[in-house]
Amino acid sequence: MLIVGSGPAGADLAWRLASGGADVLLVDRLADLTRAAFSSAALPLAAVREHHLPETVIAARWRGWQLLGPGPSERLWMADEPLGAVLDFGALRQWMAQRAAAAGARVQLGVHCEGWRASGAGARVQLRDPDGQRRTLHPRWLVDATGQQRALLGEPPPSADPLVAGVGVEWLLQVDPPRWRRWAEQLSFMLGSDWVPQGYGWVFPMQPGVLKLGICRLQDAGTAQPPLQGLLRQLQVRLGLADATVLDRHGGLVRSSIRRREPHRRGPLLGLGDAVSTANLLGGEGIRHALSSSATLAPLLLAALAGHPQALDPYPRRLRRRLGWRWSLSGRLAQRTWLGLRTPAADRRLERLLTGLEACNAEDLAALLFNYRFERYGLRALPYALGWR
């Protein structure tokens, strides 16, 4: 059993399968999983608890929301207790791979999967080791957990439900204690076309003295989009963070289809996590959904490994059910909100939506943004989400 990609999805699956007694090899092209930590890694507390994430991977906790914009608007919702965490994504990946190894999985880093093809009852997979040597493996089952790159599954076939892509860039900033406190304990978002056309900006707290400043924008081939680095620099200046030391610069893509109807399997190859569109575009958020995909696939794969390959048939259906109908609705809302957010009229519409949210408390907002409970906010949001308004 070979899993390619030791992100949250692949490392979680390796741990679950090894714990179930399977012989598992987990490979990742990164030589050090603490490097290239591209994800902002904000999660609700329920996900931290559900996945038993240890203190060592938690950089900060948050208990509220701050929204700046559109225009001069500023809104703040704070709860008394923490509502979520911002993880150190590099530490998370390392902990997850170590947990898989402790359960008996073989973990090999710096190993690049160059390609595969179906062969007999299984797969023939070409790997390149850190010293440049090539080797071929013949696993019965192979998992593509390479994230949105879909290095093994490839691009989904053309369909009415194409991939929607958001590009994210994030800088890790070192700031003095007073400035850190200004942004601590809350997730702050900058909304409106004068901040980030067709996207949004954010400031998340990390450990004391460190902030994450980021920007995400949906790709729109039909519109000229200014370079993201320039927008991020403008954000830094407007937020009074211009003289902060930049400790790290990273970024990446979030790519998902909205209805998630793409193939999840090609013969002995199964897709997992972002490779089968589990990342949600509303908040560019996918860690907990990637973990849901491995929790869904693991028992089915264990049954397949025990000689019942038909156990894998319900995988796409079960994963869709686990993500829930609200998942697709929120994707539609994301596409509509972010792509359209480039005119004063769209700013005014967003302003009206946010004014409607002022009656909510911080917990309601978390339910809206993480559980996609639009009906809780009121039926007024639904026509907007569905594009009727």
Ligand SMILES: Cc1cc2nc3c(=O)[nH]c(=O)nc-3n(C[C@H](O)[C@H](O)[C@H](O)COP(=O)(O)OP(=O)(O)OC[C@H]3O[C@@H](n4cnc5c(N)ncnc54)[C@H](O)[C@@H]3O)c2cc1C
């Ligand atoms: C800028 C940004 C901000 C984000 N912020 C958040 C957030 O706040 N909260 C949240 O929940 N999610 C966030 N996400 C999304 C989240 O990070 C992803 O949804 C999540 O990491 C997906 O997990 P995964 O295991 O499916 O894939 P990944 O985490 O992408 O893991 C894939 C792994 O496969 C490896 N790999 C790729 N190709 C090969 C190959 N050919 N051979 C060997 N190894 C290979 C890669 O090195 C990588 O380690 C963000 C994403 C971006 C880009």
